[in-house]
Amino acid sequence: MPDLILTEEEQMLQTTVRDFVDREIAPRAREADEKAEFQWDNWRGLADLGLTGLGIDTKYGGSGPAGYRQVSIAAEEVARGDASTSVSWLAHLALGAACIARFGTDEQKERLLTPLASGEAVAAFALTEPSGGSDAAALQTTATERDGTFFLNGSKMFITNASVASTIVVFATEDRSKGYKGISAFLVQKDSPGLTINP
Numbered sequence: 001m002p003d004l005i006l007t008e009e010e011q012m013l014q015t016t017v018r019d020f021v022d023r024e025i026a027p028r029a030r031e032a033d034e035k036a037e038f039q040w041d042n043w044r045g046l047a048d049l050g051l052t053g054l055g056i057d058t059k060y061g062g063s064g065p066a067g068y069r070q071v072s073i074a075a076e077e078v079a080r081g082d083a084s085t086s087v088s089w090l091a092h093l094a095l096g097a098a099c100i101a102r103f104g105t106d107e108q109k110e111r112l113l114t115p116l117a118s119g120e121a122v123a124a125f126a127l128t129e130p131s132g133g134s135d136a137a138a139l140q141t142t143a144t145e146r147d148g149t150f151f152l153n154g155s156k157m158f159i160t161n162a163s164v165a166s167t168i169v170v171f172a173t174e175d176r177s178k179g180y181k182g183i184s185a186f187l188v189q190k191d192s193p194g195l196t197i198n199p
Contacts, residue, residue: 010073017077020045026081033084038164042085046078047119054093056101060113091160092116096123099169099185108187112167124165126156126188136171137180143172150186162197166190 006014024045032039046052051074056062071094079086097116100108100123115121132138141154152172162168168188175182188195 014073017074021077021081029082039085046089052119053117056113056117060117062117088161092123095125096169121166122161122164124159124161124168126159126168126170128158130155130157139173141172143174
C-alpha cells in the first residue's frame with residue numbers, strides 16, 4: 001500500500017498552492033464560471049508558481065522530475081478553488097505537454113516545451129470525436145501523407161484548451177487495417193491551414 005503521509009516537500013507544495021488558490025483563484029471562481037472563459041489570471045498565477053512546467057525537464061525551463069503525487073497534490077488544491085482551472089492545467093500538463101516530453105523529437109521538445117513550461121503557451125489534447133467519444137480504437141479522423149507532409153481530416157469535440165492552445169496533440173488513423181496500431185499523434189499548431197476551432 002502506498003504511503004499516504006505527505007513528505008515535507010509535498011506539504012510545502014500543498015501549502016504554497018493552497019495559499020495561492022485561497023488568495024487568487026477561489027474568490028473569482030463564481031464570476032469566472034459565469035463568464036465561461038479561459039481564466040488567464042489563474043493561468044499566469046500557476047505559471048508564476050512553476051506549475052505549468054511541473055515535471056518538465058529543467059533544460060526546457062520546467063521544474064524537473066515530478067511524480068504523480070506532486071501533480072495530484074497541486075491538482076487537488078487548484079480544483080478546490082476552481083475545478084475548471086484545474087482541468088485546463090491538467091490537460092495542458094499531463095496530456096499535451098507530457099506527450100511532447102515523452103514522445104517528441106529533440107527539435108519538437110526544444111521548440112515547444114520551453115513556452116509550455118513557462119506558461120507562455122498552452123497545450124491541448126485532441127482525442128474525443130463526435131462519433132466515438134474517447135474510444136481511441138474507433139477514431140474517424142484520418143492522416144494521409146503526401147510528399148512528406150501529413151494532412152489530417154476529421155472532427156474532434158470537447159477538447160479542453162482548444163480555443164487558447166498554441167499546440168494541439170491530435171490523434172488520427174493512418175491505417176485502419178492495423179487497428180489501434182494504425183493510430184498516430186500529430187502536433188498541430190493553432191495557425192495551421194484548414195484548422196477551425198469553434199467554441
